[in-house]
Each structure stands twice: as C-alpha cells, then as structure tokens.
Ligand SMILES: Cc1cc2nc3c(=O)[nH]c(=O)nc-3n(C[C@H](O)[C@H](O)[C@H](O)COP(=O)(O)OP(=O)(O)OC[C@H]3O[C@@H](n4cnc5c(N)ncnc54)[C@H](O)[C@@H]3O)c2cc1C
Ligand code: FES
C-alpha cells in the first residue's frame with residue numbers, strides 16, 4: 001500500500017467562531033499577542049506575562065467526543081503552535097450580537113470593576129465555569145478564580161457578581177457557536193505533521209509539531225538540541241522572561257496518545273502529556289491525598305494545560321508532584337528511536353536540574369502504584385499563599401503499620417536540597433519502632449542531618465530545617481485523632 005508523507009506549514013484554528021490559518025511568524029507568537037496584535041482583540045489584557053494574574057484568561061475549546069470542551073488558560077504563556085485544531089473564545093466572543101452578557105452586566109451592577117485590567121479575565125473565567133453548571137456558589141468561585149488577581153476592587157464585589165448574575169439570560173458557548181461545522185472542518189484538516197520555519201541566519205526559528213510519537217522521536221533523534229514544549233507553563237514563562245524564542249522547538253500538543261489517564265486496579269497509568277486537570281479528576285476517588293495537593297497546584301488556568309511530564313522534566317526540587325511520585329516508587333517510561341526504557345523516579349535525578357534523559361528521548365508514560373489500604377500516606381505543601389504559590393517546603397510520608405509498630409517507611413522531602421531528598425537513614429531508623437511522639441521527634445531530628453536547604457525568597461535554611469523537624473510530628477498528631485479531640 002502506498003504511504004503518503006504530508007506536511008503542513010500552518011496551523012488551523014477558530015477564534016470566536018472565525019476560521020484562521022496561521023503560519024510564519026504569527027504561529028510562533030503567544031496567543032495573547034496574536035489576539036491583540038494580529039486580530040485587534042484588545043479586550044484580553046496583559047499584566048504579568050507569567051501566568052500569575054489571569055488578566056489574559058481566554059477559553060480554549062478542545063474537540064472531545066463530538067463537542068468542544070472549554071477550559072480557561074492564560075493566553076500570555078500559550079503559543080499559537082500549541083493550538084492547532086481548537087476553538088478559542090476571547091472576552092469579545094462571549095456575547096451574542098455585541099450585547100453585554102449577564103455576567104458582564106452583573107460585574108457592573110455589583111461594582112466588581114475599578115481600573116478594569118483584571119475584569120475581562122474574571123468574566124471569561126466565570127463564564128467558562130458556567131459551561132458545566134447553571135449557577136455558581138461562592139465556594140465554586142473561590143476555588144475556580146484562584147488564578148485571577150484583582151489589585152484594586154477587592155474580591156467581595158466580584159464574588160457577588162458571580163453569584164448574582166441573571167442565569168436565565170445566560171447562553172452557553174455551544175448555543176452561541178454551532179459546533180458541527182467547526183468540528184467537521186477541524187477534523188478534516190487535522191492530519192499531518194506541521195513544520196514552520198521563519199527568518200534566516202541567527203534569526204531563524206523552526207517549529208515541528210508532529211501528530212504521532214514516531215515522528216516526534218524521529219525529529220528529536222535528528223535535532224537533540226530542540227526545546228520540547230508540552231503545556232508550556234514552565235517554558236512559556238522562560239521565553240517571556242528572556243524574550244528569547246528557542247531556535248528549534250518540538251511541540252508535543254498534538255500527541256493525543258500521550259494524553260491518556262487510566263486507573264488500573266493498583267496503579268495510575270498516566271501519559272506524560274496528561275494535564276494536571278485530568279490527573280486531578282482521575283485521582284479524586286483513588287488517591288485522595290494526591291488529589292488534595294493538586295487542588296492547590298497553580299491555578300485552574302495552569303492545571304488545564306500544565307502536564308505531569310513537564311513537572312517531572314522541569315526537575316525543580318520544589319515541584320509539587322515529586323514527593324508523592326517518589327514515595328510511590330513511580331516508574332518513568334522514556335522513549336526514543338532506539339526503543340524504550342523504564343527508570344524509577346528515585347534514580348532519575350542526579351543533581352540540581354540534572355536528570356537521566358538521554359539525547360533523543362522523550363518522557364512518555366508514568367506508572368504510579370496507588371497507596372494500599374494498609375498504609376498511611378500524607379502529603380504536605382507549605383507556601384506563603386495557599387493558592388497559586390510555589391512551595392517553600394514539600395513532603396510525603398508513607399508508613400505501613402504492624403499493630404503500633406512501623407513495618408515500612410518511605411519519606412520524601414522537597415525544597416531542602418538540589419533534588420528531592422529521600423532520607424534513607426530516617427526510613428531505616430523507623431523500621432520496627434513504635435509509632436510514638438518520641439519516635440517521630442527523633443526521626444525529624446535525624447532528617448535534618450540528611451538535608452541541605454538554602455535560604456531564598458521563599459524561606460531561610462533555618463525555617464526549612466524547622467519545617468523538616470515539624471512535619472514528622474505533624475504526621476504523628478494527624479494520625480492520633482483521639483489526642484487531637486482531647
Ligand atoms: C503561574 C504558575 C503557577 C505554577 N504553580 C505550580 C505549582 O503550584 N506547583 C508546581 O509543581 N509547579 C507549578 N508551576 C510550574 C508548571 O506549571 C509545572 O511544572 C507544569 O507541570 C509544567 O508542565 P508543562 O507541560 O507546562 O511543561 P513545559 O513548560 O511544556 O515543559 C517543562 C520542561 O519539561 C520538558 N518536557 C515537557 N514534557 C516533556 C516530555 N514529555 N519529555 C521530555 N521533556 C519534556 C520541557 O522541555 C521543559 O524543559 C506553575 C507555573 C506557573 C506559570
Ligand atoms: S498576563 Fe498575567 S497571567 Fe497572563
């Protein structure tokens with residue numbers, strides 16, 4: 001059978017119901033720049049350019065099971081090449097026939113806006129939440145708006161606007177934008193790798209966005225220096241801060257085979273490109289501690305695009321997921337043109353931002369054994385703000401008891417060294433000991449000998465050392481309900 005090699009030099013997407021084929025320099029822009037500069041849609045505001053404030057929030061509709069599933073994202077750290085096959089809705093696209101939407105009217109009526117810079121982001125985020133429900137409670141809004149900051153109005157009037165809008169007059173996006181024709185067009189034109197080359201000499205940039213894993217590893221084999229981009233929430237911030245676009249980019253956003261999330265009897269099997277929002281949903285029933293930590297990971301806008309693979313390969317010792325993945329002895333699958341290999345995450349890192357990913361390799365899958373019923377697992381994240389903040393300290397403590405004796409111990413500590421610290425001497429010390437305050441106090445003291453924290457803006461070395469001591473006692477008291485009640 002003949003095989004056809006098909007390459008595209010542009011991406012196809014819809015913005016507020018209008019079709020756009022985007023190639024050349026525009027395909028390498030951030031989504032916010034494309035909306036504002038190329039389309040003149042200046043309702044989307046730019047404030048921080050780092051994914052921190054939500055002023056630039058837009059909705060991205062991804063085709064799923066014959067419909068668009070809309071999610072809020074920070075358009076300042078999304079790049080156009082990541083968006084092939086999607087429907088983008090900006091604040092200008094929320095209204096029908098240029099009318100004010102009920103949510104916008106409610107922001108006016110409740111005095112939810114002053115300077116107005118944050119307002120489009122709030123309105124878009126709240127409208128996105130209404131795709132799945134009729135009304136929003138204050139609790140929904142408090143959780144759903146953690147990625148939107150307002151510097152002048154204060155949040156009470158905004159929460160009032162979100163709870164008091166006229167729901168009977170609200171129209172969902174699928175009512176405003178008939179989906180069938182857009183979905184059919186996007187599906188018909190979805191095939192083929194995308195290659196976009198702009199400029200020349202030192203100004204040359206190339207982007208490769210394959211539609212299958214084999215093409216991706218083939219490209220990486222030939223271009224091991226390429227910058228890999230999944231959700232772009234780390235790389236996007238880096239690009240905006242340095243104002244330097246990588247010379248060669250491999251975009252993973254069209255590799256749907258790497259998105260899968262499945263819960264098997266005793267494990268989670270996660271594609272490396274699974275978003276945190278998808279992992280959070282999957283964990284709710286089977287790994288409640290991990291689920292709890294994920295609810296304070298970044299913000300909805302970050303979780304909707306940031307991936308587990310990006311968190312692992314970004315290799316930050318303060319990454320929220322790592323202590324859990326360490327104590328569960330998670331296995332990473334690394335794939336290249338030479339085949340695949342599996343590495344325990346405990347053996348993956350060798351120093352600050354140093355890890356065992358060979359040239360030409362992609363992280364493709366993460367196998368995470370689930371906590372067993374006879375174990376106690378607790379995860380901790382200490383940060384200055386509860387939401388949308390980077391950790392000053394993280395920890396995972398996983399113990400199995402035989403009566404009141406500790407039979408197995410796995411511990412991982414974050415933000416206290418160049419990589420996650422697995423305090424092996426403490427784990428050894430705990431074996432066979434009674435589960436008592438004295439044991440856990442001694443364990444905390446011993447752990448301080450295995451860490452090497454630094455002082456930075458998120459906390460001093462002394463503070464992190466004290467947190468290390470304290471976390472063992474916290475674990476003890478959290479698992480002594482009768483003492484807490486007394
Ligand atoms: C506002 C904000 C808040 C944040 N909050 C948190 C937080 O609370 N906790 C936390 O831990 N992190 C946080 N982050 C960091 C970031 O969101 C996470 O690290 C996220 O998981 C990165 O995933 P990504 O897909 O966006 O990575 P990308 O930016 O696409 O990539 C990150 C790195 O991984 C590499 N990479 C990605 N996928 C692969 C792959 N499959 N194979 C090989 N290499 C790959 C890239 O080349 C790059 O070096 C935050 C970021 C922002 C901007
Ligand atoms: S401008 Fe602040 S999140 Fe994008």
Ligand code: FES
Nearest residue numbers: 114115118150151
């Ligand atoms: S109204 Fe000014 S930042 Fe919110």
